[in-house]
Amino acid sequence: MTFHCNSFSVTSEFRDCFDEVGSYSLSAARTIISQQKSYKYVNLEKNVSAQFQEILRYKFYSPSIALLDVSCTNATIVLEQASKLKYFNKTYQWLIIDENLNSNVLETLNSTMEIGLNSQILYINKTESNSYELYDVYSKGRHIGSPMNISFFAKWSYKKRLEKANELQEMREIIHRGQFNLLTLRGVIVIDKDNITTNEQVFKLLQAEDYKSVGLFSMIKYASELVKVISDRLNFTIDYRVTRGWAGRLQNTSYRLGLMGVVQRGEVDIAASPSFLRISRIKDLDFYHQSWIFEAGFIYVYSNLVKHKSGGGDFLAPFNHNVWIFSLISFIFIIAKGNQMVITDSVLLQSVAVICQQGLDPAPKKPAIRIVVFSLILFSLLMYNYYTSSVVGGLISNNDPGIKDLEELAKSRLTLIFEDIGYNKVVMTEPTNRSIVMKIRKKFFSQSYTSYELDGYTTLSKAISYIRAGTHAYHCEFIPHYDEIAKIFDPNEICNLRTITGLLKHETLAMVLTKKSQYLEMFKIILTRAREVGIVKRELKRIQNSRPKCQGALTVSPVAMASVLNAFIILMGKSDIFKMEVSHFEKFLILFSWCYNFIDYCWTRNFLG
CATH class of the missing domain: 1.20.5 (Single alpha-helices involved in coiled-coils or other helix-helix interfaces)
Incomplete structure (x- = not known):
């Protein structure tokens, strides 16, 4: 694209200059200059401010060249519009041609607030000796008081041709632009705690060993460590702003609240918090570096309270009901036929005696009947051995998974409690069409608590005794709390620990920045490098905790009353x-x-x- 006026023409000296520039980023410009053509010409004699956004988006699907002749009357309008709409970024390679010896274009650029770290501006100035000097122009943040950097790239003249001071591509990489000299960037962090307002308080919480007990969540701790990796590499400091939550909207408006609102409005430069990557957020925010795996659900202990849910029990489980009925009928029929008796209470008693290996009274006298009775006793012995081995094996293996899903949890007698964190309160209050969420809400809000010390939203330290008792199910993010559970639970309780997911989606969280942030590309490069050398893995291993392993090879669960209820019914x-x-x-x-x-x-x- 070329922004020009009616009197604009490309001189032969200018064409020769670009013929010798070896940078790949200027290859398209060499074609434009040498062939006197471009994809789109914009006449600056006309007012372009009203349609500036449509002009730069005209059929551009890749990084593009914007060639600007500053000798035109409305050239400053182009610079102002490009600054306002944030077009000084890596998508557009700006070539600003200044053939006026007394031009004030540098002053105009210096007053432009949106020239940032990712700006791709090459300023070309004609000198009194008819040579051209080429400068790379960028800033580390005009909005935070960083000056405009004008770095000399090369000089071209007829006698000495092109004299490069540096390679342009290297000048635009982290090796040259990655030194902030203790510049202070604006940061934001989520801390759901009262009276945290100063930077000193924030860093004191971040450095605390017991950060979980003071209102700082593990995902925030991890994100702050990644931010520290970035700040150490670029050598900048951070002035944190504290929000109490991640997201939300002002009632009946599109005004975002919490960390998302602060980032969307460009009030900060870096956010020390990962976020859910939602389609509705992509148009307003930029996301990068996904590494924190978020998995939340209910934690509970498999106890008698859960076992009671099975009702009838497992006393008859080793055999199907049809097998029991058919076997009993066969015993009664054979014994009655063999003794030539009418089926009465005596025959029933004789059948039970054969099943229990007690024989018959009176004993049969005919050899054929004795053979049949012996076969029945042998068959009952095999059934008895199989039955006992099945029951004992089932108790030892303890394969009962407990409550399988949220449907069973909503019907169970467990009391539901939630971690006191923003996303739990959102999922329990925001409108939804998910039927299972509505069932969980109904159960949660209909509960009454016998202890005034425990609320519906609480911390793990207060809820852990109730979880151990097997009476409560606690909804939280699993990974940050496994270490505390491993310290307090005994081996049997760890083996009986169960989890239920489904209320919140299992996904990998991403770091978030303002849309079209000038720091996005640099932050991506640093954290990608940190992942490659193992720094990210080290931080994840240090902050994330794996689920405690069951130390017992075999765990035997006591038989509950519900499991033997059928036996007592038979005895009655x-x-x-x-x-x-x-x-x-x-x-x-x-x-x-x-x-x-x-x-x-x-x-x-x-x-x-």
């Missing part, structure tokens, strides 16, 4: 235990078992409110 007989011919001691044992199960059930229900 047809209607009432007092109609059975059992001893008073046996009656006492059955009544005691019933009363114990009833008291245990009532206690857990009352504890949950």
Whole structure:
């Protein structure tokens, strides 16, 4: 693209100058100058300010050249519009031609606030000796008081031709532009804690060993370490601004709140916090460097409160109900047929005796009947061995996963509590069409708490005793809290630890910057290099914690009352235990078992409110 006026023409000296410039970034410009043509010409004799944005977006799908003749009347308007709309960036290679010996274009550029670290401006000035001097122009941040840097690149003349002081590509890389000389950048950080306003307070929290207990989240700690890597490499300091949350909007407006709003409006230069990458945010923000894996859900301990949810129990589980019925009918039919008896209580008792390896009374006399009875006793022995081995093996393996998903959790008797952090409050209050979220909300807001010390939104240190008791499910980000759980839980409790995900999406968070930020490219390069040399991995390993491993090779769970309820029903007989011919001691044992199960059930229900 060429911005010119009616009197604009390319001199032969200027063409010869560009024929000898060896930089790849100027290859398109050499074509424009030598062939006297461009993709699009813009006549500066006309007013271009109204349609400036459409002009620069005209069929450009890759880095483009913008050639500006500053001798034209409206050239300063082009510079002002390019500054206002942030077109001094890496997408546009600006070639500013100044053939007037007394031009004030440098003063105009110096007053331009949007010339930044990623500016690609080559200023070409004609001297009194008919030679051309080429300068690379950029700034580390005019908005924070950094001066404009004008670095000499090369000089061209007829006698000495092109004399390069440096390679232009190297001058625009981090090796030349990566020294900020203790310049102070504006930063923002999320700290959900009262009375944190000064930079000294922020750095004191960031340097604290027990940062989790003072309102600083692990993802913020990690992001601040990445910011420190960037600041150490570029040699700048940070003046932090504190927000209490990440996002939100002013009611019935598009005005963003929290860290996202501050970054979107360009009020800061760097953010020490990762963020969810949402489609609705891409048009307003730039994202870079994804490394923090966010996984949140409910943590609970597998206890009797969870086991009660199965209802009927597992007493008959080793065999299908059809197998039990068919086997019992076969025993009764064969014994009745063999003894030529009518099916009565005596036959039923004889069948149970054969199953329990007690034989028959009276003993059969015919050899054929004895062979049949012997076969039945042998068959019952095999069934008995398989049944006992299945029950014992099932108890030892302990394969019961507990509550499988949010649907079961919403129906369970566990009390739901949440970590006191912004995204949990958002997911529990923002409008949604997800039915499972509505069920969790209904359960959460209908709960009543028996302890005034524990609120619905709380910290892990306050909730951990309730989690250990197996009565509460705590929603939080898993990774930051595993170390505290490993310190307090015993090995059996760690083996019984369960998690349920699904309320929040499992994703990798990204660092965030203002849209078209001048520092984006440089920050990307530094953190990419930090990932390659292992610095990012070291910080992740230091701050993130893996789930504590179950130390017990075999964990045996005690049999709950619900699992043997069917056995007690069988013992009761047809209607009432007092109609059975059992001893008073046996009656006492059955009544005691019933009363114990009833008291245990009532206690857990009352504890949950």
